[in-house]
Amino acid sequence: MLVLAGHLKTSPHLVADLAAALRALVEPTLREPGCLAYHFALDDPAAGTVLVYERWSDEAALAAHLGQPAVQELLGGWVDRIDISGVRKFDAANERGFTD
Numbered sequence: 001m002l003v004l005a006g007h008l009k010t011s012p013h014l015v016a017d018l019a020a021a022l023r024a025l026v027e028p029t030l031r032e033p034g035c036l037a038y039h040f041a042l043d044d045p046a047a048g049t050v051l052v053y054e055r056w057s058d059e060a061a062l063a064a065h066l067g068q069p070a071v072q073e074l075l076g077g078w079v080d081r082i083d084i085s086g087v088r089k090f091d092a093a094n095e096r097g098f099t100d
Contacts, residue, residue: 001036001095002062004054006087012048014081019050021074028070034061052087 010018022040029038036055043049056062065071 001092002054002056002059003090003092004052004056004062004087005090006052007043007049008052009083009086010048010050010078010081012046015042015045015048015050018078018082021078022050022052025070025074029065029068032061032065032068034058035065049086055092 008018008022019040019042026038026040029035034057036057037053038055039053041051043051054062056065066075
């Protein structure tokens with residue numbers, strides 16, 4: 001399993017638009033094969049940050065998602081206005097409940 005988590009950063013005057021664009025992808029992405037979780041939240045409007053949390057069954061599922069036309073369109077439209085360096089990808093094994 002893969003987990004992507006962290007912050008996307010953009011200009012404070014664009015952050016609400018970025019968060020809305022990302023949230024528009026949530027419902028269709030959750031129906032994609034291999035998508036276990038896909039969520040975004042406006043974190044700090046003054047800092048221009050959006051919180052990212054995604055879980056994927058494997059690298060192939062994530063790659064298929066990133067190749068979707070809607071995702072490519074969003075990424076291409078924001079390429080010069082977004083910093084993705086605050087998002088990290090983790091390999092996750094041994095998943096268990098919070099109290100386990």
